[in-house]
Amino acid sequence: MKCDVIFFGAHPDDVELGCGGTVHKLVRQGYTVGIVDLTRGELGTRGDEATRKAEAEEAARILGVAVRDNCGLTDGHLELNRENKAKVITMIRKYQPDLVILPYPSDRHPDHVNASRLIKECVYYAGTEKWPTGIPVSELPAFRPKSYLYYMLAEPFTPNLLVDITEEFDVRQKAFQAYKSQFFVPGHTSQDKETWISRPEFAESLVARVQFYGFQSGTRYAEPFFSEQPVRLDNLMTVAGRK
Numbered sequence: 001m002k003c004d005v006i007f008f009g010a011h012p013d014d015v016e017l018g019c020g021g022t023v024h025k026l027v028r029q030g031y032t033v034g035i036v037d038l039t040r041g042e043l044g045t046r047g048d049e050a051t052r053k054a055e056a057e058e059a060a061r062i063l064g065v066a067v068r069d070n071c072g073l074t075d076g077h078l079e080l081n082r083e084n085k086a087k088v089i090t091m092i093r094k095y096q097p098d099l100v101i102l103p104y105p106s107d108r109h110p111d112h113v114n115a116s117r118l119i120k121e122c123v124y125y126a127g128t129e130k131w132p133t134g135i136p137v138s139e140l141p142a143f144r145p146k147s148y149l150y151y152m153l154a155e156p157f158t159p160n161l162l163v164d165i166t167e168e169f170d171v172r173q174k175a176f177q178a179y180k181s182q183f184f185v186p187g188h189t190s191q192d193k194e195t196w197i198s199r200p201e202f203a204e205s206l207v208a209r210v211q212f213y214g215f216q217s218g219t220r221y222a223e224p225f226f227s228e229q230p231v232r233l234d235n236l237m238t239v240a241g242r243k
């Protein structure tokens with residue numbers, strides 16, 4: 001299946017907490033959107049693999065994506081090795097996204113850092129015909145996405161792109177709250193041990209973040225992104241909030 005855009009996460013829930021509003025906005029705009037998680041988040045303190053899988057499927061349904069796939073890499077071991085690269089390159093060739101959205105390369109969680117490096121490298125090598133994935137290019141042709149952007153996870157950075165998600169905010173929250181085993185969800189009680197991300201303050205901080213960037217860009221809620229390359233604008237007035 002050809003996708004216009006693929007959002008990559010190291011763990012199921014990364015995409016939702018970083019940029020779920022933008023995922024849903026692109027779906028509403030009529031694009032074919034996919035999410036690919038590198039791992040099943042099996043090292044998570046709370047929940048188990050089956051619970052996390054069900055939660056990820058529910059979040060994908062809420063966001064309305066065309067596909068959610070998983071590379072099946074090992075949580076906590078996202079090394080930049082040949083085996084991991086072959087799996088990520090295969091996903092890129094399978095979905096042929098013009099745009100890839102990936103975690104920012106600096107973060108407190110080592111998996112997010114490694115995922116960022118791994119995916120960025122694979123965005124390039126997916127277009128290199130002779131890179132040996134084990135699947136012949138006659139079956140799965142080489143494909144290089146046109147561009148990629150980073151989204152924000154644990155560590156703040158200075159963004160150079162902000163996406164207005166005011167109309168998608170409620171869906172963003174619902175998708176985030178699908179991960180009941182991981183995050184604080186009002187009305188839901190869990191016997192699992194409290195973690196940094198299961199505290200109410202974590203959920204609040206994510207709302208505060210999209211409010212902050214919304215205010216900075218003259219809207220209610222916005223999600224931050226970073227482009228390493230200059231971005232072409234077809235209408236310069238969009239920088240002033242005009243159509």
Ligand SMILES: [Zn+2]
Pocket residue numbers: 010011014109111112
């Ligand atoms: Zn994560």
